[in-house]
Amino acid sequence: MNLIKSLILIFIIALLPRILWFTVKGNSLDIAIPAGTDAIGYDQIACNILNNNEYSFELGKPTAYREPVYPLFLAGIYVIFGHSYNAVRLVQIVISAFTCVLIFLFVYENFGKGAEIASLIACFYPYFIYYSTTILRETLFIYFLLYTVYLLTRVINKRETSLLEAGVCCGICCLINTTSIIFVVISLIVIFCSKYRKEAMMISFICLLVYAPWVIRNYKVFHTVILGSNVIGGTLYYANTIDYNICGTDKEIEFWKKDKIKNQSLTMSEVDSNRFLLKNATNIIISNPKEYVLQCYKRFIKLYRIYPHTGKGYVHSENLMVTCSLLSYGIILPFAILGLALSFKQYKKSLILYIAIFSFTLVYTLIWSVIRYRLPIEPYIIIFSTLGIIYLGDRNEKIKSWLW
16 A cells, blocks of 8 residues: 555544544533633633634733634634534544644654554544544644654754744744743754754744744733743642642632632732742742652653543543543553663654653643643654554564574
């Protein structure tokens, strides 16, 4: 089977379980999941962009609390199809299917063997299927980050690549999720130091052109420089104040009602609130660094745990969620660790993957983590797991040949 036919087949196979899952969804926001408030927020911004030409949650109160690409993505779909969550889900299903195709293409170009295995794992991977129908940025971000990794890997391995495309994708990633800035900066420094100075500088320039309008807009609106979003202060304070065991439960609501600093921040402007919470979070960390290190360790474990915490108010069966996680991520993780170790022999092919895993793991370990935050790097876990599977399969064939 030639390459084009393989890519089309992977795309069709990926669509099937996603469309099947789509049929059990209603035309409503996922407000019953722990990230439901995020979905509501994205939808509110998108509607205000369309109806009031304003980037805000509430009319007359501009915000920089969310990066702009996903709300603009929603607004674009609403313009074409009306205010339909199912239309968003269908578009995201297509994007998620293209992600599976891209995984095939990455493995095919860089490792040769295992492209079919990696893409088929992605086709039926429960987390990818689930989030393809959720009104959250994850599906869009997974695709653009993977495409950026694909393009930058081509650059560092001397393959013909559109530098314009690479720069635009770098900028888009940063405008979907601010954490991408760390990944992009490290990647471009590595490319620059690998004697591809012209390419690194060109990609950087284009990325800055894509990203600059957001910074300029924020400066005009808030009269201060906001590189990403106004969420860092609240997130860091949240992470270093509350016990994770009560997150997503009724006890969390009661906890924040009694928190004086949190309540005081609610009386401030968005920018002042972010600075106020960041200052208090920093004071907490400085006053008890050992506790912060311990929390960082717990966040790392939480990011890579093999099944979700229970008792968090999930709308779906917790037993089903745990089972699906154990039978997917739980199975491929050991293979991924093996594949990661084996990949060091030809590190240049995987260098950008290492940077992606490292940068996102670092940020979420230092600030806040949940399993959902791991999703953007799960394509690389799948890719490395494929390397491990292929290696063990080859060894098994050698053992059989020795025996017979």
